[in-house]
Amino acid sequence: MTSFALIDGNSFYCSCERVFDPAIAKRPVIVLSNNDGCAVARTAEAKALGIGMGEPYFKIRDLCRDNGVAVYSSNYTLYGDMSARLNAIYRQWSPDVEVYSIDESFLDMTDIRPADRVTFGRDLRSTVQRWTGIPTCVAIGPSKTLAKFANHVAKKNPELGAVCDLTDAAVRQSWLDRAAVGEVWGVGSASERKLFGLGIETAGDLARVDARLARNLLSVVGERTVLELQGISCLPLEDVPPQRKGCAVTRSFGTPVTDLAGMLEAVAAYAMRAGEKLRRHGLEATYMAVFMHTSRFNQKDKPHSAQTTVHFPEASNDTFDLIRAAQSGARKIFRDGYRYSKAGIIMNDLVRAASQPRPLFDARDRDQSERLMTALDAVNGKFGRGSLVPASTGIKRHWQAKFDRRSPRYTTNIKELPVALAR
DNA sequence: TCTGGGGTCCTAGGACCC
DNA sequence: TCTGGGGTCCTAGGACCC
Numbered sequence: 001m002t003s004f005a006l007i008d009g010n011s012f013y014c015s016c017e018r019v020f021d022p023a024i025a026k027r028p029v030i031v032l033s034n035n036d037g038c039a040v041a042r043t044a045e046a047k048a049l050g051i052g053m054g055e056p057y058f059k060i061r062d063l064c065r066d067n068g069v070a071v072y073s074s075n076y077t078l079y080g081d082m083s084a085r086l087n088a089i090y091r092q093w094s095p096d097v098e099v100y101s102i103d104e105s106f107l108d109m110t111d112i113r114p115a116d117r118v119t120f121g122r123d124l125r126s127t128v129q130r131w132t133g134i135p136t137c138v139a140i141g142p143s144k145t146l147a148k149f150a151n152h153v154a155k156k157n158p159e160l161g162a163v164c165d166l167t168d169a170a171v172r173q174s175w176l177d178r179a180a181v182g183e184v185w186g187v188g189s190a191s192e193r194k195l196f197g198l199g200i201e202t203a204g205d206l207a208r209v210d211a212r213l214a215r216n217l218l219s220v221v222g223e224r225t226v227l228e229l230q231g232i233s234c235l236p237l238e239d240v241p242p243q244r245k246g247c248a249v250t251r252s253f254g255t256p257v258t259d260l261a262g263m264l265e266a267v268a269a270y271a272m273r274a275g276e277k278l279r280r281h282g283l284e285a286t287y288m289a290v291f292m293h294t295s296r297f298n299q300k301d302k303p304h305s306a307q308t309t310v311h312f313p314e315a316s317n318d319t320f321d322l323i324r325a326a327q328s329g330a331r332k333i334f335r336d337g338y339r340y341s342k343a344g345i346i347m348n349d350l351v352r353a354a355s356q357p358r359p360l361f362d363a364r365d366r367d368q369s370e371r372l373m374t375a376l377d378a379v380n381g382k383f384g385r386g387s388l389v390p391a392s393t394g395i396k397r398h399w400q401a402k403f404d405r406r407s408p409r410y411t412t413n414i415k416e417l418p419v420a421l422a423r
Numbered sequence: 424t425c426t427g428g429g430g431t432c433c434t435a436g437g438a439c440c441c
Numbered sequence: 442t443c444t445g446g447g448g449t450c451c452t453a454g455g456a457c458c459c
Contacts, residue, residue: 033427040427040459058425074427101459188457219433221457248429255424297426344428401427 002233003109003140003167005121006147007090007128009083010135010155010162012103013041016082017072019133020410020418024070031072032057035252035401040074073403079103081411085132093124096239106147108237109140114167121163140165144235145228146172148185149203169231176229177204186225191218203229243352244281249273250344253399256295257340263292264327265394270345271326272393275319276380278347279373282354284315285347288322290329295341304340306333315351318369319376323392384413 009015013031018024028045032038038054039046049067051060057071064071083102090097096108112120121138128136139150146166153175154164166172182192184203194217200206206214207229215223224234249270257263267290278285293305310325326345379388408416 035425035427037425037427054427056426061425104459186457190456219456221433244430246430250428252427295426342427346429402425 001110001142003112003114003117003142004144004147004233004237005094005107005109005117005124006100006139006141006144006151007086007105007107007121007124007136008151009086009103010137011041011043012083012134013072013074013079014043014046015134016075016079017070017407018043019082020078020407021070028067028069029072030064030069031074032405033074035254036073036404037252071405073406075407075409077409077412078407082132082134086128086134086136089128089131090124093120093127096237098237098239099241106144106237108239117167118163118165121165122161125162135162137162138164140167141172142167142231143228143233144237145185145225146231149176149179149183149229152179152183172231173204173207175203176207177202179203181206184225184229186221191222194218243350244283245350246346246348247274247277247281247283247285247350248344248346249277250291250342250346251401252342253340254402255398256301257343257399258338260331260334260336262394262399263330263334263340263343265392265397266343266399267326267330267345268323268390269393269397269400270343271322272319272389274345274347275317275322275373276377276385278317278322278350279353279377281350282352283350284317284353285312285322286315286349286351287311287347288325288329289346289348290326290333290343291346292330292333292340292343294338298339298341301339302337304335304338306335308333315353317353318373319390320369323390327392 014029017029017031028049029043030039030046030051031041033040036057038056039051039060040054042051046069049063049069051063079102087097087099087105090105090107094107098106100106109117117140121140125136125138128134137151137154139147139154141147141150150164150166153166154160154162166175179202181187181195181200181203182189184206187195187206195206200209206226209226211223211226214226227234251270253266257266287309289307289309291307294301294303308329310329312321312325316322376388380386410416410418
């Protein structure tokens, strides 16, 4: 019988910060989104203060100050590195690991005897705690959706000791009957509303729905969810990540952009970042969509939103090609007299760099482009991202997002290593 | 003053083709 | 008065996820 474990880091970003600063071990901690915008990770202590997921920071600033909340900008370099360490441990425990997100992985448990699964979970999480300092939660079920549900149960019921096994059908049903249908993985607010209208209110109700009815109601996705809740595994473990299909770099500005020059700098910087991502994955873009818009929250600003698409003569991941495209798109849609709050570039239909047909008479010198990009990536790899950049990405960068409370890159930058004093 | 970023998948509808 | 049918491809938009 198929079986999955879902293991995830508790308040993962906050836990990463705690690993390197014992002084905040007992304090409430939150981590903010890009541009220090919203709270995207909260410890149990922070949740207890009433800080919601995605809550704008400016609304809770006073609350944080008055309650001694430790507030951090997001430090993705640190979290990404910690995530890699966790997965390295998981791979020692299971040959088949799917990295589902930065803080969640699925493990194949099929070969672990049902009676041994809880012990397996306890041992795994205590090893992770000891080796990385990150507290985790291990949830087990016969399908991915039920493993996700087991994770929800473990989080809501601390007496389970952060390990929850829903292999047993009767145990499973009693938990399902006690949870709202919206807690099920794949049931968002729109589907929840629809289901409520039909009297399907709990996860248990949904598990009892006829699969064909679920398909009519919520398409094949909903049908799959129902089958998975019934213990029929429909979503296999994907231990080899599929080739990515798109690549986007979009950012809110630190301060609104009102002039074309600033906008051109910003999109050039995004294009540079996109080039790094594409080359790392061995992919090329065939076109680029460029967009910009004003703030949807600020009622006083005149609203403006625009988007355009620029096609490449041939697929490319050369930073300078990308910058040219981004800037030409931005020139086309930029209007004077607006306060833009955000811009971005989006590329879909990516193709493998190696498999691209080349024109017989190539106007560009591909070898030179490749050598230049390799050198650029090597310099930035060695001295840190942003060490060598095209001048068109700007010097002053008024538009750049804020990260006023970012912790050091403890594990990936030699100059930012944590210091321990022995007395 | 201050409200994130980056993905995936599905469906419907139009254009186009034979 | 009659006015096919079936297929593909593309795009926009919705829904969901972390």
